[in-house]
Amino acid sequence: xxxxxxxxxxxxxxxxxxxxxxxxxxxxxxxxxxxxxxxxxxxxxxxxxxxxxxxxxxxxxxxxxxxxxxxxxxxxxxxxxxxxxxxxxxxxxxxxxxxxxxxxxxxxxxxxxxxxxxxxxxxxxxxxxxxxxx
Amino acid sequence: xxxxxxxxxxxxxxxxxxxxxxxxxxxxxxxxxxxxxxxxxxxxxxxxxxxxxxxxxxxxxxxxxxxxxxxxxxxxxxxxxxxxxxxxxxxxxxxxxxxxxxxxxxxxxxxxxxxxxxxxxxxxxxxxxxxxxxxxxxxxxxxxxxxxxxxxxxxxxxxxxxxxxxxxxxxxxxxxxxxxxxxxxxxxxxxxxxxxxxxxxxx
Numbered sequence: 001x002x003x004x005x006x007x008x009x010x011x012x013x014x015x016x017x018x019x020x021x022x023x024x025x026x027x028x029x030x031x032x033x034x035x036x037x038x039x040x041x042x043x044x045x046x047x048x049x050x051x052x053x054x055x056x057x058x059x060x061x062x063x064x065x066x067x068x069x070x071x072x073x074x075x076x077x078x079x080x081x082x083x084x085x086x087x088x089x090x091x092x093x094x095x096x097x098x099x100x101x102x103x104x105x106x107x108x109x110x111x112x113x114x115x116x117x118x119x120x121x122x123x124x125x126x127x128x129x130x131x132x133x134x
Numbered sequence: 135x136x137x138x139x140x141x142x143x144x145x146x147x148x149x150x151x152x153x154x155x156x157x158x159x160x161x162x163x164x165x166x167x168x169x170x171x172x173x174x175x176x177x178x179x180x181x182x183x184x185x186x187x188x189x190x191x192x193x194x195x196x197x198x199x200x201x202x203x204x205x206x207x208x209x210x211x212x213x214x215x216x217x218x219x220x221x222x223x224x225x226x227x228x229x230x231x232x233x234x235x236x237x238x239x240x241x242x243x244x245x246x247x248x249x250x251x252x253x254x255x256x257x258x259x260x261x262x263x264x265x266x267x268x269x270x271x272x273x274x275x276x277x278x279x280x281x282x283x284x285x286x287x288x289x290x291x292x293x294x295x296x297x298x299x300x301x302x303x304x305x306x307x308x309x310x311x312x313x314x315x316x317x318x319x320x321x322x323x324x325x326x327x328x329x330x331x332x333x334x335x336x337x
Binding site for chain 2 (some may be wrong): 065067068070071072073074075076077078080081090092093094095096097120121122123124125
């Protein structure tokens with residue numbers, strides 16, 4: 001029992017320290033990075049991106065960096081919320097990088113505030129959004 | 135009613151109210167939980183109008199003395215800290231019996247997790263018209279032996295210790311948690327209470 005308590009006491013400060021350090025990071029929240037499809041400026045796993053784009057043409061893709069997306073079970077709501085939008089053709093959740101890729105039909109003008117609100121409705125926060133026009 | 139029977143019933147109630155796996159869903163989401171052990175079966179359904187709170191009903195069927203309880207439950211997210219690699223939560227929880235026996239509870243519980251590590255705690259005060267107020271508390275630590283991708287089967291190996299101020303009992307036991315998609319299964323084994331089963335499905 002004492003060992004369990006010691007482990008908890010040891011881990012808890014690390015958790016708080018991690019949170020404090022994170023608050024010093026520069027945030028790109030609200031910035032829009034228009035990027036051509038040359039792959040040079042994509043902040044995403046290229047293989048994952050290529051797989052995601054299979055079968056997709058004439059789409060706008062939002063690449064969303066999400067804070068707090070550490071659990072598959074807890075990220076389920078993100079997929080469900082976005083797929084309610086008939087303009088969303090495909091979605092990919094990458095827990096390792098904390099990124100969500102959302103493919104919208106070309107006719108849909110991507111609204112950054114709308115994306116942030118949907119992520120927040122699942123209890124997570126957006127730290128950055130990149131938009132690709134394919 | 136003998137004191138042992140009374141304590142046993144109270145323990146069943148404590149366990150019934152102790153449902154702690156993600157008490158709030160995403161906005162508009164619903165969750166169904168089933169829990170079974172050697173003392174009771176419980177079915178708990180909750181709905182989250184927003185990600186900040188949930189309301190739900192829990193039906194408890196005691197196995198030993200055939201006692202039934204229905205509770206209205208309310209959980210509120212007091213604080214959440216999201217970072218790139220972690221999430222930390224602090225919840226207020228409360229419940230009131232719909233069986234006119236003046237039983238209720240309130241308390242806090244929290245967790246911090248990364249993809250690899252989990253820690254959680256809970257503290258709950260129970261009130262009723264049978265005995266004095268008492269508390270129920272727990273600590274839980276876990277580690278994920280591997281990091282699965284989204285949609286994979288995820289596994290957690292955990293250890294949980296809990297203590298009750300009325301029975302002055304403390305137990306520590308291992309817990310295995312598995313989840314895939316919208317379904318979660320949690321199995322715990324305690325040599326005092328034998329198997330605990332906890333199923334969760336999120337709609």
